Amino acid sequence: MRDPHHSSRLPGLLLATDFGPRCDRALERTRQLAAEFGAPVEVLTVHEPARAPDDVLPWLDGDDAAGAARAEGAARAEVAREFADAGLQAQPRFAGGPVDAAILQAAAALPGWLVVTGAPRGETLVGALLGSTVERVAHGLAQPLLVVRRRVRAPYRAVLVAVDGGTAARRALRLAARLFPDRRLVAFHVRDGMEPLADEVAMEAELERFVDACGLSPQARAGVALAVGEGGPEAALARYVRANAIDLAVLGVREEPALRRLLVGSRSGHLLQDAACDTLLVPAAMPDGAAGDGA
Numbered sequence: 001m002r003d004p005h006h007s008s009r010l011p012g013l014l015l016a017t018d019f020g021p022r023c024d025r026a027l028e029r030t031r032q033l034a035a036e037f038g039a040p041v042e043v044l045t046v047h048e049p050a051r052a053p054d055d056v057l058p059w060l061d062g063d064d065a066a067g068a069a070r071a072e073g074a075a076r077a078e079v080a081r082e083f084a085d086a087g088l089q090a091q092p093r094f095a096g097g098p099v100d101a102a103i104l105q106a107a108a109a110l111p112g113w114l115v116v117t118g119a120p121r122g123e124t125l126v127g128a129l130l131g132s133t134v135e136r137v138a139h140g141l142a143q144p145l146l147v148v149r150r151r152v153r154a155p156y157r158a159v160l161v162a163v164d165g166g167t168a169a170r171r172a173l174r175l176a177a178r179l180f181p182d183r184r185l186v187a188f189h190v191r192d193g194m195e196p197l198a199d200e201v202a203m204e205a206e207l208e209r210f211v212d213a214c215g216l217s218p219q220a221r222a223g224v225a226l227a228v229g230e231g232g233p234e235a236a237l238a239r240y241v242r243a244n245a246i247d248l249a250v251l252g253v254r255e256e257p258a259l260r261r262l263l264v265g266s267r268s269g270h271l272l273q274d275a276a277c278d279t280l281l282v283p284a285a286m287p288d289g290a291a292g293d294g295a
C-alpha cells in the first residue's frame with residue numbers, strides 16, 4: 001500500500017522525453033521516484049515540425065499532421081510499455097513546439113509537480129549564447145526541475161544543497177529536507193575569494209546560523225551536515241560531489257536579468273554543466289511555501 005505521506009511530499013512527476021538514448025536515465029529515475037513516492041506520472045513529448053531537433057532534448061521527428069499522429073501513436077505505445085513493466089501507470093501528454101514553451105505550459109497545468117528531463121549535452125553556439133533549453137525552462141518554471149545524468153542504481157541517498165545565505169538557497173534546503181527527510185543532507189557553502197577571509201570554524205558557525213534560520217523541523221535540522229569548500233564554486237562543488245559520493249545536488253535558481261545571464265552566464269547554469277551527479281533546480285518563481293517546512 002502506498003504511503004500517503006510520501007505522495008503529499010511529491011504530488012506527481014512530469015517527464016519530458018523523446019524516448020531516445022539520452023533520455024533513458026531520466027525515464028529510469030522517473031520510474032524509481034514514482035514508485036518511491038507513490039506519485040502519478042505524465043510523460044510529455046513535443047512535436048516540433050518547424051525546427052531541427054534540439055541539442056539538449058532530441059524531440060520527435062515529423063513535419064506534417066500525419067507524421068505527428070504517427071509519432072503520438074508510437075509515444076503512447078512506448079509510455080504503456082515502459083511503465084507497465086514497472087507496475088506503474090503513466091498518462092501520455094503531447095504538445096507542439098517550441099520545446100521550452102511546451103514544457104512550461106504543461107508544467108503550469110500541474111502545479112507542484114516535479115519536472116524531469118535529461119542532462120544537457122553538446123550545446124550549440126547559438127544555444128550557449130541564448131541559454132540551453134534546460135536552463136530556460138528552469139528560469140520559467142514555478143516548480144522544481146530534476147536534471148538526470150547518472151544511471152539509477154538506488155534511490156537518492158546522499159543529497160547536497162548549495163547554499164550562499166540567500167533566499168534561493170533557503171528555498172532549496174527546505175525542499176530537499178521535505179523530499180528526502182531520511183537521507184544524508186549536506187549544506188555546502190563555498191568561500192570563492194569574493195568573501196572576506198575567515199577561518200573554517202567561523203565560516204561553519206555562519207553556515208550553521210543560516211541553516212538554523214531556514215525553519216526546518218528539529219528532526220530535519222538534525223540530519224543536515226555542514227561543509228565548506230574553497231575556490232571557484234563550480235570546481236569546489238564538483239570536487240565535493242566526487243569525493244563524497246553525492247547522488248543529487250540541489251541548487252536554488254536566482255532571478256537574474258537576461259542580459260547578465262547572456263554576458264556572464266548564470267551560476268546555476270555553470271553548476272549544471274559541471275556537476276557529476278543529478279541536479280535538482282529550485283526556481284525563484286516557486287512560492288516559498290511550496291518548499292514545505294522540512295517536516
